[in-house]
Amino acid sequence: MNPLAQQLNETLNRENPHVAQMLSGLGKAIYLPKVGILSQSAEAKQKANLYNATIGIATENGIPMHLEVIQETLSAYEPKDIYEYAPPGGKPELRSVWRDKMLVENPSLVGKQISLPVVTNAITHGLSIVSDLFADVGDAVIVPDKNWENYELTFNIRRGAEMVNYPLYDADNRFNSAGLRDALLAQKERGKAIVLLNFPINPTGYTPGIEEGQEIVAAIREAAEAGINVVVVTDDAYFGLFFEDSLQESLFGQLSGLHERVLAIKVDGATKEEYVWGFRVGFITFGGLPEASLSALEQKTTGIIRATISSGPHPSQTFILRALKSPKFNEQKEQKFQIMKGRANKVKQLLDSGRYGEEWTYYPFNSGYFMCLKLLYVESEAVRQRLLNTYGVGAIALGTTDLRVAFSCIEEANLEDLFDKIHQAVLDVKAGKS
CATH class of the missing domain: 3.40.640.10 (Type I PLP-dependent aspartate aminotransferase-like (Major domain))
Structure with a gap:
């Protein structure tokens, strides 16, 4: 060793x-490794004040060499903070x-x-x-x-x-x-x-x-x-x-x-x-x-x-x-949080409204990007296929009963239509439609 x-x-x-x-x-x-390219390069970075021939990058005019077609899209950043290797x-x-x-x-x-x-x-x-x-x-x-x-x-x-x-x-x-x-x-x-x-x-x-x-x-x-x-x-x-x-x-x-x-x-x-x-x-x-x-x-x-x-x-x-x-970071992050929270609350409101009968239950959710339906009478893969092929809706089938829905990527205004279509797909499969 x-x-x-x-x-x-x-x-x-x-x-x-x-x-x-x-x-x-x-x-x-x-x-x-403490003895090798990394350590010798680090030592040279501190002491090589004339020429530093250790680093495995190309330089030009004292900064990392780069293509202008790339740098022009990154003009807010210094080349040293973009092109060099990170530790x-x-x-x-x-x-x-x-x-x-x-x-x-x-x-x-x-x-x-x-x-x-x-x-x-x-x-x-x-x-x-x-x-x-x-x-x-x-x-x-x-x-x-x-x-x-x-x-x-x-x-x-x-x-x-x-x-x-x-x-x-x-x-x-x-x-x-x-x-x-x-x-x-x-x-x-x-x-x-x-x-x-x-x-x-x-x-x-x-x-x-x-x-x-x-x-x-x-x-x-x-x-x-x-x-x-x-x-x-x-x-x-x-x-x-x-x-x-x-x-x-x-x-x-x-x-x-x-x-x-x-x-x-x-x-x-x-x-x-x-x-x-x-x-x-x-x-x-x-x-x-x-x-x-x-x-x-x-x-x-x-x-x-x-x-x-x-x-x-x-x-x-x-x-x-x-x-x-950035001083703007917390404010902007809170704005996105409220959007996500609004979507989660809307999903829960829809599911608790009684409009979808007794075709499914749902697993408790209170956070994150997702929620899961538990389908009671049909298999989740059949519903997934029906959703995709008939209604143009994507969801994830997990096991035989669970259907994962990512409310994170659905606008709040579209959630009702989404779950209406999921419900219709469940009814379709239950009626023998594939």
Whole structure:
């Protein structure tokens, strides 16, 4: 094993051996090189005041070489903030600003030890890093039965972990914390579990209430006290889109420092929070460990980035940093929030109006981009096909009964027509029309 990797592992093992045990084989082996192109280039950047022949970019007249046909569309930005490579861990100022934002939006983090967020190539990449660092063949990854399908690709197909499901809702249509607890305690023999908590959840648009959040934390604590090492990941992709009386912050704050056998990881990003889906900028943050351990995990994370994508896109990071620092940012974001909230409320009003009879029920939703219908008499795939082929309407069929509707991309004025057409498609299929 490389001495740098060994040194990072020894730091983790000294300060919290349980966290060291959580690492996958790759997680133990990975490191960020300190001697090589990156380190020599960094040293030259500080000291080479005559010629710097280390950097792997082209320059012209002292700035990054570029094409005017590209620069003319980006004239608000200096070439150095667009064309150069970003550091593997991301632009330092962006990382600091995002951390400050996180602390403001999550008061439960005050006084907690958290790492400086590492920039990822959005949420999927952040989850992929988590899987690389912590998931080995046969490890249990615990998710509710209604979840984002990419989890299976990321943890099961890529890393060979076993997906363990529990019902998302209990009999009272609340978050099924008892199911989570049972799934966790069933891993006693394995001694390790990876838990994914995605609120607001894709696909049903649900965020637990305060009491439910406390039950989730209690279930994780109980598993840790039973001797299970728990890697708990808050997938906060849709963070901030809380439309009703639910948790208003990430559980990352409550989970950080919860127990020596619990490692809290926050994966989030500008993707959905700031409505920049194509920019591909996310973050991964570790919590609840001593500073040296947090630094070790940061270095391993950056090592994974260096070994896979080298670094994330610099222009996107520059755009987002500028937006976050703008005095107009909060006002504009609130305007978009109110639009999204209006759409969610309109959907709920329509569904509760009684106009659609008893063809479906819907899963509780209070946040995010989506909601899910539960069709009672026909299969969701047949309805999806009817909607698409007859009415020109797209929706997502999940399993045999569920139909996911993204109200996020439908104007409020069109929602009634949308659900009228979904209802008609259900009646069509029920009548035998394909």
